[in-house]
């Protein structure tokens with residue numbers, strides 16, 4: 001389908017109580033293509049009053065949706081999954097246009113994002129309680145699960161479909177209604193997905209979408225609404241910390257999927273072919289703009305030079321361009337600030353003595369491109385080892401022994417994911433116990449899966465998305481005691 005035809009089919013209003021409507025005062029915001037800098041669409045820009053209207057709709061729709069049989073909710077999600085698979089190419093192209101990721105990766109995200117819808121369609125009907133005697137034998141204990149209530153979901157720009165489905169699908173499966181606020185930079189995919197839910201038969205008010213250029217005030221009003229019971233956020237740690245403070249007065253349930261600073265450790269007993277392939281996937285997926293992106297390559301001194309030469313050769317062969325062009329594996333970064341950050345981190349490392357092996361330059365516009373880059377021998381203390389790069393920069397640090405590798409890997413306030421390459425089973429098991437991260441890729445460079453509990457330790461967040469755990473973020477437990485029915 002032609003791009004303009006696809007864009008014309010994406011709604012431009014706010015979805016409130018089942019209707020797409022303009023924002024208060026007709027305010028709009030512009031969405032741009034980061035590969036060209038061109039305007040792709042103008043959409044509604046919600047005000048605080050619009051956010052409150054969305055909250056009203058979610059609160060009003062909650063009792064009926066919570067009472068809808070789980071099988072019906074499951075089938076609606078399954079139908080949505082089928083529609084999403086049918087429209088996979090449209091969703092992929094839309095993500096490439098608004099976010100910039102290469103089309104092949106956008107197709108991968110459609111598969112990944114759709115899996116959350118299928119997974120939670122299956123989970124919806126499998127929520128269980130328990131019944132049993134208390135230890136004293138004097139009573140019967142009933143444990144049941146209930147939807148938490150209306151939820152506010154805030155998503156980032158880097159995975160426009162998957163971050164939305166990873167929250168919306170478990171919420172709906174559990175019987176919750178939602179207001180979702182996608183990122184200002186990439187709102188179109190969420191709007192297109194919400195339209196799909198409407199088409200699948202979702203009742204009015206169950207999912208409400210607010211797109212806005214004023215995330216702070218709109219969110220504060222929704223989070224402060226006493227009818228809200230849950231806040232689920234994916235984004236940066238500083239914003240997550242601020243939202244946690246805002247959620248405290250309402251004692252809201254919260255899920256926080258925050259930033260990362262993933263170590264990627266290559267031991268001297270690693271299979272180097274696998275480690276190089278894993279490194280390229282863990283670093284350059286989404287042009288490095290993933291919370292799970294490997295941030296620090298910690299490589300045993302005996303093979304650090306060979307590892308560096310091999311990744312450098314691959315990086316030099318990568319094609320940069322708009323994600324719709326064939327063969328492109330490096331699309332644009334999301335905006336100028338992302339380019340400036342990559343440049344600043346690389347320059348700081350080089351000034352401190354790191355060696356620039358490939359890349360290191362921002363490209364002339366239009367578009368916000370930064371070359372895929374390799375820096376080796378990065379000195380401890382460099383900003384690039386402390387901060388989340390969120391760009392196509394592979395930073396290498398040598399180490400001498402296992403304790404050294406663990407110390408470097410854990411030397412961060414983040415704890416989302418780690419990657420370990422070793423052919424030694426006992427060493428791999430030791431790493432499971434020693435690395436302070438919520439997830440680990442052991443001889444593999446991509447860990448994300450709808451069936452797995454995704455989430456971090458330390459400053460990387462609270463709660464889990466996906467897996468059997470994912471639906472419980474939207475359920476609350478009730479324990480009931482009754483007397484022993486036999487007297």
Ligand code: NAP
Nearest residue numbers: 155156157183184215216219235236239257258259260291
């Ligand atoms: P961000 O600046 O924190 O923004 C994330 C979302 O929060 C956006 O929708 C943004 O809206 C909104 N937001 C910003 N300020 C807000 C405020 N004061 N009140 C309420 N909402 C606010 O992060 P980002 O740059 O979009 O995303 C990158 C970050 O997300 C990275 O740190 C990455 O690691 C993290 N991330 C984590 C995971 C995970 O699962 N752990 C997954 C993906 C990304 P606007 O767009 O309107 O500013």
